[in-house]
Every structure is written in C-alpha cells, then in structure tokens.
Amino acid sequence: xxxxxxxxxxxxxxxxxVCLVLLPLVAMLFDLLRLGLPVLGWEFLLTAPSxxxxxxxxxxxxxxxxxxxxxxxxxxxxxxxxxxVFLNEWLLPESRLSRGIGLSLxxxxxxxxxxxxxxxxxxxxxxxxxxxxxxxxxxxxxCMVLPFIxxxxxxxxxxxPAGYRQAAQALSLSQTGMLWRVVLPTASPGIAAxxxxxxxxxxxxxxxxxxxxxxxxxxxxxxxxxxxxxAVHIYDLATNVTGGTSHGAATALVLLALILIATTxxxxxxxxxxxxxxxxxx
Amino acid sequence: MRDQVLRLITGLAALVAGLLLLxxxxxxxxxxxxxxxxxxxxxxxxxxxxxxxxxxxxxxAMLASSLAVSVLALAIAAPAGILIGAxxxxxxxxxxxxxxxxxxxxxxxxxSVVYGFWGLITLVPLVxxxxxxxxxxxxxxxxxxxxxxxxSVLVTDAALHQVPARSLQAARALALSRWGTFxxxxxxxxxxxxxxxxxxxxxxxxxxxxxxxxxxxxxxxxxxxxxxPVRTITANIALEMGYASGLHSQVLFLSGLILLLLVMACMLxxxxxxxx
Amino acid sequence: MSLTSPSTFSAxxxxxxxxxxxxxSRAPVVSIDQVSVxxxxxxxxxxxxxxxxxxxxxxxxxxxxxxKTSLLHSINRLTDSVAGCRVTGETRVGELAVNAPATSLRExxxxxxxxxxxxxxxxxxxxxxxRFPLKEHGLRNKQALxxxxxxxxxxxxxxDEVKDRxxxxxxxxxxxxxxxxxxARALAMEPxxxxxxxxxxxxxxxATETIExxxxxxxxxxxxxMVTHNLAQAxxxxxxxxxxxxxxxxxCVVETGSREAIFVNSSNPVTRAYCSGEKG
Numbered sequence: 138x139x140x141x142x143x144x145x146x147x148x149x150x151x152x153x154x155v156c157l158v159l160l161p162l163v164a165m166l167f168d169l170l171r172l173g174l175p176v177l178g179w180e181f182l183l184t185a186p187s188x189x190x191x192x193x194x195x196x197x198x199x200x201x202x203x204x205x206x207x208x209x210x211x212x213x214x215x216x217x218x219x220x221x222v223f224l225n226e227w228l229l230p231e232s233r234l235s236r237g238i239g240l241s242l243x244x245x246x247x248x249x250x251x252x253x254x255x256x257x258x259x260x261x262x263x264x265x266x267x268x269x270x271x272x273x274x275x276x277x278x279x280c281m282v283l284p285f286i287x288x289x290x291x292x293x294x295x296x297x298p299a300g301y302r303q304a305a306q307a308l309s310l311s312q313t314g315m316l317w318r319v320v321l322p323t324a325s326p327g328i329a330a331x332x333x334x335x336x337x338x339x340x341x342x343x344x345x346x347x348x349x350x351x352x353x354x355x356x357x358x359x360x361x362x363x364x365x366x367x368a369v370h371i372y373d374l375a376t377n378v379t380g381g382t383s384h385g386a387a388t389a390l391v392l393l394a395l396i397l398i399a400t401t402x403x404x405x406x407x408x409x410x411x412x413x414x415x416x417x418x419x
Numbered sequence: 420m421r422d423q424v425l426r427l428i429t430g431l432a433a434l435v436a437g438l439l440l441l442x443x444x445x446x447x448x449x450x451x452x453x454x455x456x457x458x459x460x461x462x463x464x465x466x467x468x469x470x471x472x473x474x475x476x477x478x479x480a481m482l483a484s485s486l487a488v489s490v491l492a493l494a495i496a497a498p499a500g501i502l503i504g505a506x507x508x509x510x511x512x513x514x515x516x517x518x519x520x521x522x523x524x525x526x527x528x529x530x531s532v533v534y535g536f537w538g539l540i541t542l543v544p545l546v547x548x549x550x551x552x553x554x555x556x557x558x559x560x561x562x563x564x565x566x567x568x569x570x571s572v573l574v575t576d577a578a579l580h581q582v583p584a585r586s587l588q589a590a591r592a593l594a595l596s597r598w599g600t601f602x603x604x605x606x607x608x609x610x611x612x613x614x615x616x617x618x619x620x621x622x623x624x625x626x627x628x629x630x631x632x633x634x635x636x637x638x639x640x641x642x643x644x645x646x647x648p649v650r651t652i653t654a655n656i657a658l659e660m661g662y663a664s665g666l667h668s669q670v671l672f673l674s675g676l677i678l679l680l681l682v683m684a685c686m687l688x689x690x691x692x693x694x695x
Numbered sequence: 696m697s698l699t700s701p702s703t704f705s706a707x708x709x710x711x712x713x714x715x716x717x718x719x720s721r722a723p724v725v726s727i728d729q730v731s732v733x734x735x736x737x738x739x740x741x742x743x744x745x746x747x748x749x750x751x752x753x754x755x756x757x758x759x760x761x762x763k764t765s766l767l768h769s770i771n772r773l774t775d776s777v778a779g780c781r782v783t784g785e786t787r788v789g790e791l792a793v794n795a796p797a798t799s800l801r802e803x804x805x806x807x808x809x810x811x812x813x814x815x816x817x818x819x820x821x822x823x824x825x826r827f828p829l830k831e832h833g834l835r836n837k838q839a840l841x842x843x844x845x846x847x848x849x850x851x852x853x854x855d856e857v858k859d860r861x862x863x864x865x866x867x868x869x870x871x872x873x874x875x876x877x878x879a880r881a882l883a884m885e886p887x888x889x890x891x892x893x894x895x896x897x898x899x900x901x902a903t904e905t906i907e908x909x910x911x912x913x914x915x916x917x918x919x920x921m922v923t924h925n926l927a928q929a930x931x932x933x934x935x936x937x938x939x940x941x942x943x944x945x946x947c948v949v950e951t952g953s954r955e956a957i958f959v960n961s962s963n964p965v966t967r968a969y970c971s972g973e974k975g
Contacts, residue, residue, distance in 0.1 A: 147598040151506025154499055155519065161565055162526060165537040172540070219432025227426055229778045238437035244686040245440045247619060248679060249626020251653045255675045256443045258660070259450050280439055287436055300815030304877070306773055307811075308828045308884060309804035313421040318827055319817050341530025344628040344653070348660050368532045372629055375536045382540055389533045396528060415818050415864065 169393075173386030181387055186354055189378050190370065195388055197356035201271060201364025202340065202395075205350055208275025208360060209282065209339045214332060216279070217286030221328075224287075225294040226312055246284035250344040253281040258348040269363040274350025281345055282335035289334065293327020294320065322414035329407030333400045340396050343368040367392045444679065451673035454666060463670060469639045471659070471667040478674050480641045484649035485678075487642040488556065488631060489624035492563035497617050499564075500571020505605070507572070508579045509597040520576065526569035535633035538562040543634055550646035554636035557645040562630050567620050574616030578609035615689040622685035626678060628653040652678055721887050722749040722918045723789030725770070730784030732765040732774060739765035740946035742784070745937045752910070752919040754929035757939030757969070762946025763922045766939075767890050769793075770920065771807040772800060788888055805832065808881030808917075809890040813897050814873035816865035816880070821848075821857050824865050824876055825883045832884070847879040851909055871902025878909065889913065891921040895928065907932055926970060930958055938966050 184194035220238070228235040257277025267273045297320050305315045321328075343366075351363035352373065365373070371388050374381030448455070454463070458476060466477025507516045539554075542561060547553025582605050590600040628651075636648020637658065650658075652674050663671050725747040732739040740762025747753040755763040765774070772793065774780045786793040793803060816824050825844045834840060844861070848854040853875045857868070865876055874894060881889065891910065895903040911932050913919060923929055929936055936958070937951040950963045961967055968974040 141596070143598050144596045147506070147596075147601075148510040151502060151510055154503055155506065155511075155515075158499065158503065158565075158568060159522075161537075162522075164541060165533075168537060168541050169533075216432045216435055219429040220436040223426070223429035223433040227430070231778065234437075238433055240690060241437050241440045243690060244683055245443075247622045247626075247682055247686045248440070248443070249622075249628065249653065249682060251626065251628040251656050252443065252447070252675055252679050252682075255450075255656065255660070255672060256446055259446055259672070280443075283436055283439065298815070300811060300813055301817060303773065303811060304809075304815045304817065304880075306776060307771060307804060307807075307809035307890075308831075308880070309801045310828055310831045311422050313425045314827070314831045316425070318819065323818055337528050341528075341532065343530070343532045344657060347657060368530055371532050371536050372633070375539050375633055385536055386540070389536055392530065393533065396530075400528075415820075 169386045169389055171386075172383045173388075173390045176383050176387040177390060182391070185356070186370075186384075189381070190354070190374050190384055191378060191380050192384070195367065195370065195391065197354065198365055198367050198370050198388075199391075201350070201357055202366045204271045204357060204360060204364060205275045205278065205346070205366055206336065206339055206399075208272055209278040210332065210336065212276060213279035213282050213286055213335060217283050217331070218290050218328065220283075220287045221290035221294055222316065225291055226316070242284040242287050246288070248281075250281060250342055253277050254345045254348050256280065257345060262349055267361065269349065269351030269353070270361045271350055271357055271364045272360045274346045274364075274366070275360070277345050277349040278339045278342060281342065282339055285334050285338070286328075286331045289331025290324070290328045293324040293330075296327065297323045318414065322411045325407045325411040325414075329403055332407075333403050336399045336403055337396050340392065340399060341368050342366075343372050347372075367395070444676075447672055447676040447679060451669050451676050454669035454673045455676075457666070458670070463673065467639070467641050469655075471663070471670075474666070476666070476670040478652065478670070478677070480639055481650055481652045481655050481674070482677065484556070484635075484640075484642045485625055485651040485653065488559050488563060488635070488649070488651055489621055491556075491560040492567060492624050493617065493621055495560065495564040496567040496571050497620065500568050501575045501613060503568075503572045504575025504579060505601045507576055508605075509601055520573075523569040523572045523576075527573060531566060531627060531630040532633075534562055534566050535630035538630065538634040552636060552648065554634050554648055555646050556635065556642060556649050559631045559635035559649070559651075560645075562634050563624055563627060566627065566630060567624055570620055570623065571616065574620075575609070575613055578612035578616070579605055581612070582608050618685050618689050622682045625685075626653060626682055628657050632657055722916065723791075723887055724749055724787070725753075725888055725918050725920065726787045727766070727770070728785045728787075730766065730769060730782065730786055732762060732769050733781045733783075734765075734777065735779040738945040740939070740948075743939075743946075743948045745948060745951040747918050747920060747935065749918055750915045751934040752914050752921060752932060753935045753937060754933035755920065755922045755937050755939060756924075756926060756929050757946075757949075758941065759924070760946070761939040761941045763939050764892055765946070767892055767920060767922050770888075770890055771804050771809055773809075775800070805884055806886055807888045807890060808884055808886035810874065810877050810881055810892065810894045812893045814870055814877055816868070816873050816876050818864060818866055820862045821865050821868070821876060822861040825880050828880060829883060843883050847883040848876075850882055851875040851879040852905070853879060869902070871898050871905055874898060874902070874906060875909065878906075887917060889917045889919045891919065893922050893924060896924060903928075926972075930954065938963075938969060940965055940969070 181194040182199065183196050185197050186195060187193035224235055224238060254277065257273055257280070261267050261273035261276050262269060301319055346366050346369050350366060352365055352369065353363040354365055357364040367388055371385050371392065374385035374388065463476050463478050465479050467480030468475045468477040469481070507519060511519065538558060542558050543553040546555060546558045550557070586604050587600070590604045595603065631651050632654035635651060635654060637650040637654055638648040639650045640647065642649050656671050656675055660668070660671055727743055727745050730743050731741045743766055745753070755767065757763055768774050769782045770786055770793065774782050782794060788806060791803065791806070792798060817827065819827060822844050825847055826840045829840055829843060845854060848857065853872060856872065865873060868876060895906050898906065907928065910919065910921065914934065933954050935951070935953050938949045938957060939946055940949045950957060950961060950966045957966060958970055961970070965974070
C-alpha cells in the first residue's frame with residue numbers, strides 16, 4: 138500500500154466513523170422531536186402535570202428547577218469565586234497550601250454525581266435536618282459544580298495582564314479596589330464561562346437530586362419544600378410511568394432548550410457587566 | 420483594612436472548597452462505618468449475593484458489572500474518539516471541522532438522563548430484537564460509549580493543538596503522509612495527554628448512574644455475556660437508597676465509598692502522570 | 696486607614712513650571728548602599744552603591760541581565776511580591792529607610808512613582824486611569840479629581856490629544872499616548888521620586904522623542920532613576936550615569952558618576968569599552 142492509498146484510507150475511515158457517530162445523534166434528535174413535539178406547546182409549559190405526568194404540563198417542575206439552580210449558583214459562585222481569588226491573589230502558585238487545594242479540587246471535579254447525592258442526603262437532608270428539599274438539592278449541586286467554577290475563575294484571573302498588577306502595586310492601590318474595578322471586570326467573561334459550564338451541568342443533573350431535592354410533583358411553596366427538577370422528571374417518566382414517553386420526550390426538549398438559553402444568557406450578562414464596570418464612573 | 424476583610428472572606432471560601440473532598444470522604448466513611456467494621460470483607464467485596472432482606476450484602480457482582488460496562492464503553496469510545504480527533508486535524512476540511520468541533524461540545528453538554536431516555540425508547544427495543552429483553556449489558560455499553568465519545572474527541576483535539584506548528588511544517592516539507600504525520604510526529608507528543616484523558620473518561624464512565632440504570636436491565640448477576648442484563652454499583656445506589664435503612668443503607672454508603680476511592684485513584688493517577 | 700490624608704492632595708493646581716525655573720526642593724536624595732538582590736540562589740545584582748542628587752536624572756545603563764531592573768524594583772520594593780526574592784543592603788529615599796521593617800509600603804510607594812517598560816494603563820477610561828488611584832488614596836472630591844486629571848494630562852502633553860475622549864477606554868490610545876498616560880497617572884500621586892524602567896523601549900522613534908522631551912522637563916522637580924538600553928538616550932538626557940555589568944554570573948555596578956565623568960573622562964576599561972560600543 139503506498140502513501141497516497143494509506144492517506145485515502147485514513148480520510149475515508151475517519152469520515153465514515155464521523156457519520157457513524159452522528160447517526161445516533163440525529164436519531165436522538167429525531168426521536169425526541171417525533172415523540173415530544175405533539176405534546177409541546179404553551180399549555181405544556183404553563184399547566185401542572187396530572188396522572189403522574191402522563192398528561193398535563195410541567196409548570197411546577199420549571200419553578201422547582203429554577204429554584205434549585207438559584208440555590209446552587211448563589212452558593213457555588215461566591216464560594217468558588219472567593220476561593221479562586223484567594224488562590225490567585227494571596228497564595229503563591231507553588232505554595233503547599235495552593236497545591237493542596239488545587240489537587241483536592243481536581244479530584245473533586247471527577248467525583249461521580251451519585252456520590253454528591255449520597256453526601257447531600259446524609260449531610261443536608263439528614264444531619265442538618267433540611268429534609269428532601271430544594272435547599273438540600275441546591276446545596277448538593279453546588280458542591281458538585283464548585284470545582285468547575287473555581288478552576289475557570291482561577292484561569293481567567295491568572296490571564297489578567299501582569300502589567301495591571303504591577304502598576305497597582307507601584308501605585309500602592311488596595312487589592313480590594315483593584316479587584317473590583319479592574320481585575321474582576323477584565324476576568325468576568327472567563328468567569329462567566331465557568332458559570333455557564335456549571336449551569337449546564339446543574340440543569341441536567343439527576344443523580345444528585347433524587348435523594349436530596351426529592352420527587353414531589355407539586356409546586357414548592359418555599360425552598361424547604363421538596364421539588365422535582367426537569368431531569369428527575371424525565372427519569373421518572375421513562376422508568377416508573379408507563380405511557381409517559383411522549384411527555385418525557387417533550388420535557389427533554391424543554392430541558393435541552395433551557396440549557397441552551399441559560400448558557401447564552403449568562404454569557405451575555407457577564408459581557409454587559411464587564412463593559413459597565415470598565416466604562417466611565419461618575 | 421478592607422484588604423484584610425476580603426482576605427479573610429476569600430480564605431474562608433478557599434478553606435471550604437479545599438476541604439470539601441475530605442468532608443465527603445469522611446462523611447461516607449462515617450455513614451458506612453458500622454458495615455465496614457461489622458461485616459467481614461469477604462461478605463461484601465467478593466460475594467455476588469445481594470439480598471438485603473435476608474442480610475446478604477454482596478457487592479462483588481455489581482462492582483464487576485460496573486467495571487465491565489466502563490471498560491467496554493471505553494474500548495469503543497477511546498479509539499474512535501482518538502481517530503476522529505486526528506481526522507478533524509489532518510483530513511477534515513474547515514467547513515466540516517469547525518461545526519463538528521462545536522457539535523462535540525454540544526454533545527458533551529447533553530445531560531446523561533437524556534442519553535438514557537433515548538437509549539430506553541430507541542436502543543432497547545432495537546437490541547430486544549436479537550437479545551431480549553433489550554435492556555442488557557451491550558445496550559448500556561453503547562449508550563455510555565456515545566456519551567463518552569465527545570469527551571474523547573475533545574481531549575484528543577485539544578492535545579493535538581499543542582503539537583508545535585514547526586513540527587507539522589517539517590512534516591509537510593518532508594511530504595509525509597497524513598497518517599504518517601499523525602503516527603510519527605503527533606502521537607509521541609500527545610500520547611501522555613491522551614492517556615490521562617482516557618483515565619479521566621474511565622472515571623466518568625464508572626460513576627455514570629442514570630444513563631446506565633435506564634438501559635442495563637438492573638438484574639444483579641456477575642457479568643458473563645453481552646446480552647444479559649446487569650446492575651452497576653451506581654444504579655444500585657440510585658434504585659435502593661430511597662427505601663434503605665439500617666445496615667442496608669450503610670452498605671449502600673460503603674458501595675459509594677468504594678466508588679469514590681476508585682475514582683480518586685484514577686484522578687491521582689492522572690495528576691501523578693502529568694507531573695512525571 | 697488611609698495613611699495619606701486627603702489634605703495632602705490640596706490643590707496645587709499649577710501646571711508644572713518649565714524646568715529652567717526654580718527647582719522645587721521636595722525632591723530628595725536617593726542613596727543606594729551595598730544593595731544586593733537575589734532570586735532564590737540566583738544573584739541578580741550584588742553590592743550596588745550609588746547616589747542620586749535631588750532633582751537629578753540618573754541613567755542606569757548596561758547589557759541585559761546585569762540587574763538594572765532588579766535594582767530599580769528594589770527601590771519601591773516591588774521585589775517584595777516576587778516569590779523567593781531577597782534584598783540586602785540599605786536604600787534611602789530622603790530620610791526614609793526603604794527596607795526598614797517600620798517603613799510603610801504605602802507611604803513609600805506614594806512617594807515613588809513608577810513607569811514600566813510596557814505601557815500598562817488600566818482597562819478603564821482615560822480619566823478613570825488617573826481618578827481611580829487617587830480615589831483609592833482617599834481623594835473623593837469630584838471637582839478636585841477632575842482638576843487633577845486635567846493638570847496631569849497637561850503635564851504630559853496629552854490633554855489636547857485626549858480631552859474630547861476622556862471617557863473612552865485607555866486601551867484605545869496609541870502606545871506612546873498610553874505610556875504618557877501612565878506617566879500622568881504616576882505624577883498625579885504627587886511623588887518625589889520617579890522610577891522609569893526602559894520607558895521608551897516598546898515605542899517607535901517619534902513617540903520616544905516625545906517621551907524623552909517629557910522626561911527632560913521632569914528634571915529638577917523629581918529625583919529620577921531611569922533604566923535604559925539606549926546609550927545615546929542616556930547621553931542626551933541624563934545628569935548622571937551608572938554603568939552596570941555582569942561579573943561571574945551576577946550583576947554589579949562598575950562605575951557611577953556625572954555624565955561627563957562616564958562618557959568623556961572615564962578611566963575604567965569596562966566603561967570605556969561599553970560606551971564606545973566595543974562591548975555589551
């Protein structure tokens with residue numbers, strides 16, 4: 138076999154493989170649309186489910202999902218960003234503490250979600266007495282997404298030009314002022330990318346939530362109520378409810394659309410904030 | 420003054436983030452302690468007999484199933500991912516490579532429950548035609564491989580980006596074939612990153628819960644054939660934690676602890692390998 | 696919390712007088728005595744001694760790697776935040792002992808302004824680049840702030856060029872304009888000493904010419920230490936010159952003296968070889 142033939146083989150094999158991989162993806166989209174589209178509509182989004190989800194809509198689940206995500210991000214973002222700032226602004230990268238925290242976070246980012254489910258159940262639901270609640274679920278999710286937020290924030294903080302810091306030192310500026318006016322706005326697009334990643338994961342997560350936020354289909358009255366997230370709903374419809382397939386497919390479509398919307402909106406929000414902070418202050 | 424306050428607050432955040440892993444580990448050990456000390460190792464690690472009602476807590480078969488499913492899924496996804504990654508770099512025209520990369524990113528972001536759902540409604544009936552009941556080991560392997568593939572492609576792609584442009588230029592100047600370029604020039608440089616990527620994906624596969632649970636059939640038995648249902652360790656936790664109590668619940672925590680230690684070993688292997 | 700009370704910033708709204716006018720007496724003597732800088736085991740410069748008279752411009756010249764920049768960074772203690780960096784010896788700015796434990800970093804750095812090799816304005820608006828540091832140091836009065844912006848932009852000859860786009864990002868300015876903005880930012884803090892770390896090396900010849908003019912006009916008002924690679928530049932604008940060299944892997948001061956003493960009358964073989972272009 139000469140060179141050209143081998144190259145040709147490589148190109149063709151690769152191309153065929155790509156087609157082979159794209160096939161299930163196309164099939165997945167097709168199946169979801171085929172089953173889900175007939176159900177999907179405003180009514181589906183705005184009404185409560187009935188008959189265990191076989192009919193009706195997903196309105197309370199949207200609300201539960203939103204609350205869980207809100208709890209998750211409002212804990213994970215400040216803690217993660219704080220940790221990144223501490224690692225970046227006060228610790229030398231080679232120091233033992235910095236390396237230890239880094240290693241711990243790296244390992245944490247690979248811990249399976251079901252472990253966070255077990256941990257959240259044991260600590261938040263049982264020990265802290267929060268029960269099966271949106272708060273428990275959101276906190277457990279926050280633990281899961283924390284390493285992603287720290288890592289991406291840290292990378293974007295480190296990417297802020299060293300010249301800014303040198304100038305700030307020579308001018309004897311406070312770290313707080315520098316952080317707020319220059320460093321964070323400059324780094325915010327990168328930080329937002331981490332939050333986007335976290336949002337996507339949190340929205341699609343199921344195993345963490347089954348034993349923390351729980352199963353209850355009703356609309357939650359407070360964060361101490363149990364609430365079922367969209368992803369959990371899909372799981373439940375697929376495995377525990379016969380005849381729930383089309384509603385499951387419709388829910389999956391909504392979930393995919395939400396992930397898409399959430400990720401784009403977080404990104405543009407950060408862009409706006411960055412521009413606002415770096416512009417003229419009166 | 421303001422700086423001191425900020426330092427304190429962010430330091431606290433760093434402390435929480437840094438200790439979370441240890442806290443999780445400690446909590447799993449604490450919750451599984453009675454089982455860990457009360458049951459002989461032989462009874463939970465090596466036995467395949469799981470009947471919580473009768474006091475039988477053998478995790479062996481489920482552990483073996485977890486490993487089998489993960490290894491097989493990786494055996495499909497890793498080579499395919501590496502090949503596609505190389506193909507993207509060397510053969511694909513830009514109008515295919517650019518959207519395909521983006522698509523891999525999107526695929527990596529699809530929640531596992533959606534993969535599981537699709538596997539259940541499409542793949543299970545399909546497999547059922549030649550291997551009833553359809554929800555069997557090979558189905559789980561296929562779904563898992565599909566989930567992991569984009570990660571494998573993305574890791575390979577990122578690694579190949581690090582090959583110095585001058586090496587590629589030299590290869591082009593010597594008129595090496597595409598395959599030759601990949602094999603001789605790129606592979607030696609990226610081998611390490613790809614290997615750590617594979618280990619990471621193994622950890623990911625081992626910990627996957629929902630997608631596998633939905634399509635694997637969940638019958639507890641030692642994995643012997645591709646066409647028989649199995650139950651993984653993660654699926655077992657998800658299925659039984661809801662009603663477990665006492666020793667049953669403690670053994671479930673123990674199985675979580677084993678899983679955590681396996682995944683931690685993977686991560687530490689990668690970290691050690693990267694440094695070495 | 697603010698060591699520099701707002702009253703320090705009382706309006707001395709006068710534009711800087713041209714340099715042949717009365718020399719301000721605020722500029723202190725800077726004396727460096729047996730200063731060494733180490734990075735871990737690596738020695739950057741060893742036992743350097745030199746003195747800069749009030750209001751004079753001292754040029755530090757020498758080949759790369761001879762520790763000029765490290766020496767400069769030790770004067771306002773930027774070396775503090777470099778991991779593993781150690782400074783020995785004694786540096787005095789006026790009556791202030793730089794390396795004494797009791798010396799406040801904040802006081803030291805407000806008395807010493809610095810301009811770096813790469814222009815490094817903050818990614819803020821042109822005006823905020825000057826306002827933000829002043830606010831940080833306790834100047835809150837809006838009118839005073841705006842006055843300070845105009846005064847210092849005029850001092851560096853930038854006012855007419857940017858007065859209509861004070862609200863635009865400083866990053867939209869040209870390299871030379873950015874460097875002048877950085878100088879204005881340093882001057883706004885009303886320092887007594889200026890450290891210039893190869894301020895022209897990243898600029899084109901025209902911008903370099905402008906900055907040189909500007910530096911010339913600063914003489915007399917500030918005690919200036921300038922690191923430069925450019926011997927001709929040192930010859931043009933320096934009052935005094937220090938020649939650094941690398942000796943056994945470590946930087947050192949070969950000779951220090953007035954411009955004439957170095958460029959015309961030096962008897963030191965290294966200085967003569969370097970200044971004539973035979974070495975370095």
